[in-house]
Amino acid sequence: MFGPLGYSLAPYIRSSRTLTNWITPIANWYANAMGYRKYGFKYDDLLIEENDQVQRALNRLTPREQYDRAFRLKRASQASVLHAPLAKEEWTPASEDVRYLAPHVKDILKEEQERKLWDNTVVERK
Template sequence: MAGSALGISLAPYIRSSPTLTKIFTPIANWYAGGALYRQYGLLYDDLLIEERPEVQKALSRLTPRQAYDRAFRIKRASQADVLHAPLPKEQWTKPEQDIRYLLPHVIDVEAEIKERAHWDTLAVTRRK
């Protein structure tokens, strides 16, 4: 389900193998640290492209608090970017705080779109 618009993921396969998990976890942590979004106080889901209809619908399903927090993080990161300086280290997003708050909603929306497409194109035949 999540593979359609978000890309194919090897994560479930890697997580199922303790050896692969041990190998890829440091690489994943290094990559996430190098992406710099945490230094601006953002979460990974704050980087999803908002112009996609699935993401727009998922954003409308956030609680008011989640929507406010997201807007605050984006405005704070934009201000830091204008100043050409990341936030102070104590304001960086810690890896344990970087949870996927929007992805479950996006997956639900994609499943609903797929189900709607199935029912909209359903061929009805008459019994004899």
């Protein structure tokens, strides 16, 4: 897929059991090395909010998802002020680090493509 989220090899890797078994430990190591889980973030919390598509996707979250996101941001801000990551038991586990915002962003990109297609349609009289 092309767009703000870039091109993804994930479908190809998931289709091969060997590649999945080889890439998964590297992906987990990389996600842990990034350090965002130490502050209680999920990956989608790091998306740039100034992007119009991300702003629209944030409006599509359920009230519970909005509350959880705000809580994670405030908790991470406090940890940053204290210059220390959260306690180990408060880190985001890999099992909970799911993409909650990306599906909304993808839907918005599809809607924009469809809108461009239909906005350029010319109706001619016969």
